[in-house]
Amino acid sequence: MAITGVKTLVVNAEMRNWIFVKIETDQDGLFGWGEASLNWKTRAVTGAVEDLAPLILGRDPRDIEQIVRVLKKHSYYRLGIIGATAISGIEHALWDIFGKSVGLPVWRLLGGQTRDKVRVYTHLGLGDMKSVYETFDPGALRDKALAVVEKGYDALKVVFIPYSGHSVGIGARRHVGRLMKTLREAVGDDVDIMIDFHGRPASTAVALQFIEELAPYGPMFCEEPVQPGDTEALRIVTERAGCPIASGERLVGFEEFEPLFRQNALHIIQPDLNHTGGILEGKRIAAAADQAMMGVAPHNPNGPIAGAAALHFDVATPNFVIQEEMSGAVPWYDDVVRVPMRRTGSYWAVPEAPGLGVEIDEREAAKHPFVPEVFHTKGAVLPDGTIVDW
Known part of the structure; x- marks a missing residue:
């Protein structure tokens, strides 16, 4: 062949x-x-x-x-x-x-089945980018979170950490606390909440100040509290946080994850199988994480084939925790692609079709050609004009 x-x-x-x-x-x-x-x-x-x-x-x-x-x-x-x-x-x-x-199915070739179903979570707004990144009002936050739960999910992720520099005022910190309190009261204790910091804090102090507001409400994890690549800063946050810390979506290959394992700098790693080198590289990363007593929650806000690849990886990975997913992100999703992901509540079923189980209708796909993506970074500027991380 x-x-x-x-x-x-x-x-x-x-x-x-x-x-x-x-x-x-x-x-x-x-x-x-x-x-x-x-x-x-x-x-x-x-x-x-x-x-x-x-x-x-x-x-x-x-x-x-x-x-x-x-x-x-x-x-x-x-x-x-x-x-x-x-x-x-x-x-x-x-x-x-x-x-x-x-x-x-690919999971058979990766070592076989390690679980009977795969737990998943989605984003506030069910993939709508404006909802994901621009929901800072408690009322809108509550309504959008309840809409996710009504779809059957028992886990969701939000991004409501404000754009930050090296310090943050008490008003901004307390507003984050109010948002988290509103969210927890709305969905109850049986729904897991993840907060994506997006690497916005420019210091460990700011990251920890926000985490102090969030921790009393039991987040499943706080994600990317500082920019990727600074293992020492991440270790400091992880040691002092009162809740689990996750990161890794912007790291490439095992070599960039290895310092995190050596320094016990995380609780949960988030390799993106679409960016870090593929499924095999993801398995190497997961095995090392297992030895370091870390769970794996693969990052994936990408398209349907990336989701299928993640599903097969999750089935065959013992220290898997939860999977980010974006199924049905556009109305014509099922016209363009058929995928093996079948969700019941907050779980994907284990697929049985050969390969990844994906079929693309290339004629339908051609109806949606390339368009330059919109940058969502307009707000990533402090009041004095300082550019900060999105």
């Missing part, structure tokens, strides 16, 4: 572009789908896939470890998030081909 073609298909899903990767083989009707979506980097990633494709033409698609090694080592320059995302999309498609070729 040999790879004969590597193509990309971009689908604009309103709030982001999905970048699908299709790998064709010399076996009649055998091909695989992957995903390499990266917000605001669509043209860069599709170009990277095109640049990497010649390295794998003619190779056996089932030699996944070897192909990923070729893509990393024969690229010469170290790959950042764009290159790693391109590789992730290619790698997903290779697993899809491998599973189809032997008639088994």
Whole structure:
């Protein structure tokens, strides 16, 4: 068996572009789908896939470890998030081909089943970006949270940490506390709440001041309380926080996660299988996290194939905790793609179809061509004009 073609298909899903990767083989009707979506980097990633494709033409698609090694080592320059995302999309498609070729779901090839169902959560607003990032009013927060619970979810994530510098006033801190109190009273104790800081605090002090307001209401975790890459700062926050701390969505490959394990800098890691190098790299990261007594809650606000890849990873990963998901993000979702994710309440069922279980209607997909994504960073400016992290 040999790879004969590597193509990309971009689908604009309103709030982001999905970048699908299709790998064709010399076996009649055998091909695989992957995903390499990266917000605001669509043209860069599709170009990277095109640049990497010649390295794998003619190779056996089932030699996944070897192909990923070729893509990393024969690229010469170290790959950042764009290159790693391109590789992730290619790698997903290779697993899809491998599973189809032997008639088994991908999770079987990853070591088999470790759970009977996969717990998931979604965002405030059910994927509407304005709701996710601009809900700072207690009344709107309560109503939108209840709408998520009415859809059957028993876990949701919110982003209501204000844009911050190196210090924060008591009024802003107390407003965050009021928002969390409103949210907890609205959904009750049986619904888990996650708060995404988005790396907005510019100091450990500010991060801890916000966490002090949140911790009494029992968050499942506070996510990315400081910018990625500063392991020592993250360790300080984790040691002093009164609740679980999670991070990792912007880290690339095992080498960027390794210091977190060595310094016990987190409680829960959040690799994005769409960005960190693929499913196999995710399994390496998860195994090391398990040894460090950390759970895994994969990041995934991406498209449907990324969701399918995450589902198979979750089924086969013992220290999995909960999965972020964005199914049905647009009204025509099911016209373009059929996926294996089937939700009952706040759980996905274990899929049985071969490969990733994804089918793309390329004719329908073509009705939603690339459109430049909208930047949501307008508010990331302090009153004095200082630019801060979004």
